[in-house]
Amino acid sequence: MDGTPGGGSGAARTAVPTSAASIELDGVRKEYPDGTVAVGDLSLTVAAGEVVVLIGPSGCGKSTVLRMINRLVEPTAGRILLDGEDVTGADPVQLRRRIGYVIQNVGLFPHETIRANIGTVPRLLGWPRARIRARADELLELVGLDPGRFARRYPHELSGGQRQRVGVARALAADPVLLLMDEPFSAVDPIARARLQEEFLRLQAEVRKTVVLVTHDLDEAVRLGDRIALLSQGGRLEQYADPATLLGQPASEFVRDFVGADRAIRRLAVIAITREMLLRPDAAPETDGFPDVPLGSSLYDALARMLTANADYARVTDGHDHVGLISRHRILSIDYPADPVPRRGGDEARPGPEE
Numbered sequence: 001m002d003g004t005p006g007g008g009s010g011a012a013r014t015a016v017p018t019s020a021a022s023i024e025l026d027g028v029r030k031e032y033p034d035g036t037v038a039v040g041d042l043s044l045t046v047a048a049g050e051v052v053v054l055i056g057p058s059g060c061g062k063s064t065v066l067r068m069i070n071r072l073v074e075p076t077a078g079r080i081l082l083d084g085e086d087v088t089g090a091d092p093v094q095l096r097r098r099i100g101y102v103i104q105n106v107g108l109f110p111h112e113t114i115r116a117n118i119g120t121v122p123r124l125l126g127w128p129r130a131r132i133r134a135r136a137d138e139l140l141e142l143v144g145l146d147p148g149r150f151a152r153r154y155p156h157e158l159s160g161g162q163r164q165r166v167g168v169a170r171a172l173a174a175d176p177v178l179l180l181m182d183e184p185f186s187a188v189d190p191i192a193r194a195r196l197q198e199e200f201l202r203l204q205a206e207v208r209k210t211v212v213l214v215t216h217d218l219d220e221a222v223r224l225g226d227r228i229a230l231l232s233q234g235g236r237l238e239q240y241a242d243p244a245t246l247l248g249q250p251a252s253e254f255v256r257d258f259v260g261a262d263r264a265i266r267r268l269a270v271i272a273i274t275r276e277m278l279l280r281p282d283a284a285p286e287t288d289g290f291p292d293v294p295l296g297s298s299l300y301d302a303l304a305r306m307l308t309a310n311a312d313y314a315r316v317t318d319g320h321d322h323v324g325l326i327s328r329h330r331i332l333s334i335d336y337p338a339d340p341v342p343r344r345g346g347d348e349a350r351p352g353p354e355e
């Protein structure tokens with residue numbers, strides 16, 4: 001479909017630097033000249049290496065928040081701190097070289113090759129040609145595109161999903177300390193989107209950037225975010241929490257409405273099967289036809305397998321041995337809090353509901 005999976009050399013991959021900065025918004029406000037208050041008074045801290053997703057209804061100020069961070073939009077009030085340093089007065093051009101920015105439809109330069117597009121910021125920084133070229137090829141591999149096939153192509157010779165990957169590669173080129181992503185995967189079809197999300201998690205496990213990502217899609221937020229910031233009109237922060245908490249303990253009616261009636265199902269995708277949930281292996285008289293699920297996988301995954309197998313139980317394994325049974329009833333009556341599913345691609349891997 002939209003790319004050659006990156007089977008590139010391990011040496012090139014581990015050479016990718018991994019700097020990341022914390023970001024803090026302190027009482028940030030944006031009022032446009034016509035009197036529209038896009039963001040009223042927003043305070044939010046994102047730790048270094050964390051993925052925070054901004055979500056909320058159309059017009060609530062998500063894009064404005066991103067654009068204030070890289071100073072495409074000047075805040076009316078408040079401070080923005082990058083690793084503790086106030087950048088509200090910093091030179092915007094210098095600042096943007098430290099901050100990668102990925103937008104919907106990417107905005108690649110149509111008359112430049114893919115390699116030249118990725119090398120945009122390194123070129124501005126005066127890197128030698130050979131280094132820019134090596135960096136572009138390394139990043140193409142990192143985002144799953146074979147440099148031999150893609151480096152000399154032009155943007156129109158790529159699929160939407162491939163262009164989006166190039167957008168991510170370009171944003172990472174000069175090793176930014178922060179990545180801002182505004183609806184990065186929304187211009188592609190659902191299959192390409194699911195694949196890009198998966199690649200994003202893999203990539204993030206490798207480069208560990210601080211990421212602030214805007215989306216309209218709650219499933220995407222739950223899947224990608226370490227934490228989710230749910231905003232309402234005027235950039236008001238309704239809740240800022242990890243996905244399981246947002247879905248399991250909505251802080252207000254607004255949040256409850258936003259996450260919707262199917263939040264119970266969504267929540268199953270972010271809760272892991274633990275030993276405490278299990279019945280003894282002999283709790284059911286007959287175990288034939290029960291599907292196997294590994295400990296640590298999501299309740300969603302277990303339930304999906306049970307429904308497929310038309311079974312009321314699944315057998316839970318710890319790698320080789322059966323350690324117990326989990327029942328449909330237990331899954332549907334699980335209490336909060338529960339352990340989040342570890343995140344994919346690293347120690348904290350968390351498979352999404354599609355998997």
Ligand SMILES: Nc1ncnc2c1ncn2[C@@H]1O[C@H](COP(=O)(O)OP(=O)(O)OP(=O)(O)O)[C@@H](O)[C@H]1O
Nearest residue numbers: 032034036037038057058059060061062063064065
């Ligand atoms: N240049 C501008 N002048 C006046 N108002 C503006 C300007 N740019 C944005 N706004 C307003 O600011 C508010 C926030 O816009 P913003 O684009 O940040 O919202 P958003 O949450 O990203 O929306 P969407 O999800 O629809 O993309 C909206 O009411 C918008 O109309």
